[in-house]
Amino acid sequence: MCAYIVNEEYYSKNGGAPPEERTELQRIQQEGVAKKLDVGMVRAWVLTPDGHPYDILDGAALAGLQRAVEHFNPTPGKPVVPPGPQSVPPPAPADAIALHLISRANDRGSWGEIPAEDWIVLTRSDWSKLVPTVNVNPGEWWELDRGVSAKILMHFYPQTENTDANPDRIVKLLLIAKALTVKDGVVTARIDGYVMMHHVFYPGRNDPQRLGAEIVGVMTFAPNNPPSLELVTTKAYHGQRWFTVAVRTVPHATTR
Amino acid sequence: MIQDRRPPRAARILGLLLGGVVATSCSLGTISDTRVVRWVEKTVEERQPPAEDKRFDEIGWVTDIRTAIALGKEFNRPIFLYTGHGRINTGRC
Numbered sequence: 294m295c296a297y298i299v300n301e302e303y304y305s306k307n308g309g310a311p312p313e314e315r316t317e318l319q320r321i322q323q324e325g326v327a328k329k330l331d332v333g334m335v336r337a338w339v340l341t342p343d344g345h346p347y348d349i350l351d352g353a354a355l356a357g358l359q360r361a362v363e364h365f366n367p368t369p370g371k372p373v374v375p376p377g378p379q380s381v382p383p384p385a386p387a388d389a390i391a392l393h394l395i396s397r398a399n400d401r402g403s404w405g406e407i408p409a410e411d412w413i414v415l416t417r418s419d420w421s422k423l424v425p426t427v428n429v430n431p432g433e434w435w436e437l438d439r440g441v442s443a444k445i446l447m448h449f450y451p452q453t454e455n456t457d458a459n460p461d462r463i464v465k466l467l468l469i470a471k472a473l474t475v476k477d478g479v480v481t482a483r484i485d486g487y488v489m490m491h492h493v494f495y496p497g498r499n500d501p502q503r504l505g506a507e508i509v510g511v512m513t514f515a516p517n518n519p520p521s522l523e524l525v526t527t528k529a530y531h532g533q534r535w536f537t538v539a540v541r542t543v544p545h546a547t548t549r
Numbered sequence: 550m551i552q553d554r555r556p557p558r559a560a561r562i563l564g565l566l567l568g569g570v571v572a573t574s575c576s577l578g579t580i581s582d583t584r585v586v587r588w589v590e591k592t593v594e595e596r597q598p599p600a601e602d603k604r605f606d607e608i609g610w611v612t613d614i615r616t617a618i619a620l621g622k623e624f625n626r627p628i629f630l631y632t633g634h635g636r637i638n639t640g641r642c
Contacts, residue, residue, distance in 0.1 A: 294611075294617055294620050294621045294624065294626045294627065294628045294629065295608050295609065295610050295611070295617075295628075295629045295631075296610060296611045296612065296613070296614065296616070296617035296628060296629070296630045296631070297610055297612060297630070297631040297632075297633065297637055297638070298612065298613065298614065298630070298631070298632050298633075299612075299633070299634075299635070299636055299637075300632055300633060300634050301634065301635070303632075310613070313615060314613055314614055314615060317614040317615060317618070318614060318632070321614070321630075334632060334633075334634070335632065335633045335634060336631075336632050337629065337630075337631050338628075338629070338630040338631075338632070339627055339628070339629060339630075340617075340618070340621070340627060340628040340629075340630055341621075341627060341628075342621040342622055342624075342625050342626055342627055342628065343618065343621065343622050344614070344617070344618035344621060344622075344628065347627065358629070361627050364627075365626075365627045367625065367626045367627060368625070370624075372608070372609035373609060373620050373623075373624050373626065374609035374610065374611055374620070375609050376606060376607050376608055376609045376610075377606065377609075378603075378606050379605055379606055379610060379638035379639075380638050380639045395596050395597060395598060397596070397598075407602055407605075407640045408598045408602055408640055409639060409640035409641050410598075410639040410640055410641070411639065411641065412639075425551050427551060429551055433551050433552060434551070434552050435551050435552065452640060452641075454634075454635075454642075456635045456636070456641040456642065471582075473582055473585075473586070481586060483582060483585045483586070509580055509585065509588075509589060510589055511585065511586050511589045511590070523589050523590065523593050524589075525589055525592045525593055525596065527579075527580070537596055538596075539592065539593045539596035539597070540593075541593050
């Protein structure tokens with residue numbers, strides 16, 4: 294049985310974990326202390342089937358799991374919960390668009406090993422500011438709304454321990470669209486632009502590093518319909534690290 | 550506002566203001582109009598995580614403690630519980 298939780302949901306006053314969940318986490322930690330385990334906030338616990346601490350895994354996690362298997366001797370079988378994608382688009386209004394962002398530093402190992410993902414929802418009010426309100430012809434161009442652009446570009450940073458994508462980090466940004474083709478009312482436009490911001494690697498520190506990204510993309514839209522958007526970085530750096538970003542529109546579950 | 554001309558040169562080269570390493574080889578506008586749609590589409594696809602980077606998804610997870618314990622009791626299985634800052638499921642942690 295495998296579970297993961299997000300500490301911010303349990304420790305923050307505004308976190309989404311209900312009181313009963315918070316109480317359970319506190320109980321596990323208190324029992325762990327009583328058992329003289331190395332209790333902390335970021336931990337890999339092994340609990341008994343009824344939820345009491347058995348062990349906390351250290352760097353040799355695989356050996357720890359093997360010890361647990363030998364101790365509990367569980368009956369082999371299929372996972373209790375079917376595996377499935379753990380990063381999925383959030384529910385959004387039917388007329389909203391969901392953007393999926395992949396960001397990855399060029400280095401591998403440590404922070405560069407696993408790509409980071411973000412989900413960005415643009416409401417109708419948002420995306421309507423990206424597309425012109427009048428007919429466009431090939432060759433015509435317009436600047437995308439900077440507020441909506443910031444909602445997207447604030448997520449253009451590599452994997453870092455700091456995950457606070459605050460738009461106040463942005464120093465400058467620009468996204469310009471140019472209509473390439475108009476066919477049966479459907480406009481295909483290229484997008485060019487950039488973002489500059491400061492981003493701190495570790496949360497709570499006051500040592501932001503410069504971040505810059507050049508961006509190219511494509512937006513396709515028909516009048517009064519949500520656009521399809523794809524963006525990629527052509528060059529991007531944060532401090533001494535190079536990274537890449539890709540964004541694309543994806544289907545999403547609909548809220549009521 | 551729609552503009553019936555090329556983006557002003559100043560806007561097209563604002564990327565030069567990026568500074569640092571990017572400014573030394575700014576590439577704004579270097580992908581031609583005829584190539585850009587296919588190039589962007591291909592690049593987006595290439596940057597999707599390969600299966601080996603999504604092995605986290607090969608595990609059946611629950612995302613709260615009480616459900617984990619209820620299922621642990623029901624199926625008599627020990628529980629692996631990861632508690633972490635940020636969102637391990639998206640790599641933003």
